[in-house]
Amino acid sequence: MIDPFKRLARKGLFLFDPETAHGMSIAALKSGLVPACQLTPDPRLRQTVAGLAFENPLGMAAGYDKNAEVPEALLKLGFGFTEIGTVTPKPQSGNPRPRIFRLVEDEGVINRLGFNNEGHDAAFGRLAALGGGGMIGVNIGANKDSEDRIADYVAGIRRFYSVARYFTANISSPNTPGLRDLQGRESLAVLLSAVLAARDEMAAASGRTIPVFLKIAPDLTEEGMDDIAAEVLSHALDGLIVSNTTLSRDGLKDQRQAKEAGGLSGVPLFEKSTAVLARMRKRVGPALPIIGVGGVSSAETTLEKIRAGADLVQLYSCMVYEGPGLAGDILRGLSKLLDREKAASIRDLRDVRLDYWAARKV
Numbered sequence: 001m002i003d004p005f006k007r008l009a010r011k012g013l014f015l016f017d018p019e020t021a022h023g024m025s026i027a028a029l030k031s032g033l034v035p036a037c038q039l040t041p042d043p044r045l046r047q048t049v050a051g052l053a054f055e056n057p058l059g060m061a062a063g064y065d066k067n068a069e070v071p072e073a074l075l076k077l078g079f080g081f082t083e084i085g086t087v088t089p090k091p092q093s094g095n096p097r098p099r100i101f102r103l104v105e106d107e108g109v110i111n112r113l114g115f116n117n118e119g120h121d122a123a124f125g126r127l128a129a130l131g132g133g134g135m136i137g138v139n140i141g142a143n144k145d146s147e148d149r150i151a152d153y154v155a156g157i158r159r160f161y162s163v164a165r166y167f168t169a170n171i172s173s174p175n176t177p178g179l180r181d182l183q184g185r186e187s188l189a190v191l192l193s194a195v196l197a198a199r200d201e202m203a204a205a206s207g208r209t210i211p212v213f214l215k216i217a218p219d220l221t222e223e224g225m226d227d228i229a230a231e232v233l234s235h236a237l238d239g240l241i242v243s244n245t246t247l248s249r250d251g252l253k254d255q256r257q258a259k260e261a262g263g264l265s266g267v268p269l270f271e272k273s274t275a276v277l278a279r280m281r282k283r284v285g286p287a288l289p290i291i292g293v294g295g296v297s298s299a300e301t302t303l304e305k306i307r308a309g310a311d312l313v314q315l316y317s318c319m320v321y322e323g324p325g326l327a328g329d330i331l332r333g334l335s336k337l338l339d340r341e342k343a344a345s346i347r348d349l350r351d352v353r354l355d356y357w358a359a360r361k362v
Contacts, residue, residue: 242294
């Protein structure tokens, strides 16, 4: 339950349109007005995933800090990692406003932003100024008007190799026409071959190998999931992120906002994204790292992603409703849940409800 202070703050912020409110939250983080999370690290939450040591399994998903303006401030909120972007080689303004819509009754968000960002150079400059500190991933995408989208992803690998702790190739946004076509098996094979070849070339030159994740949509058919799993395994990709926003509008209370075009995120995405996560875990086996994202709003939903097969978990939209203290609340809650489960490590709880979620009809 949201406390009275958070409810009042949310009411004030909700007087503004969602995109303006988002900009205000970025400004607040930049200014230091948002207090850092005061939390004693719990060693049971630590784990190594894709060769990277994470203080805790909770991350900020891409989409919030598109231009790498506040990654360090986000880490101070308690997140074990944060992901900037999606960034494209050239700056682009995205789709016309309005393009973000709150579904307050559903605690959901619909967006059709369209990869609005300041481009590679602006984000790289900010990350380079940080000096390599913090667990910061870079989510890369393609420009809407690109003549060679695969080349855009390769450019992202090359541009950010010196500053990224991991990469995410985002081929699952519904807001760039044709982008999800890259999830098709033949296109995906070409993309993964090119991206991983660029990564390997940069690794040989620098002496450090940066993991590459693939972010997929929740709106895949069973055949589509089969194809992605096959290509991911045959290309020795470092991991998956499941999932991006959905085009589904099933079960929404706010039928007026539901008519808006774009991807739906927040609480309504939880069950669908968690079921797809479990089905992908079944397909790729126990070794491949998976980051679960979609509808995470509490310690319980965070742990449920892990029980369904996730190694790490990301959130974004639910912070719109719960406020900047959500990460700290979740971490405190996870420690209590580990006490209850008498678990020595959060890793011990991965997959314990895999079969349940894989069989879930959504």
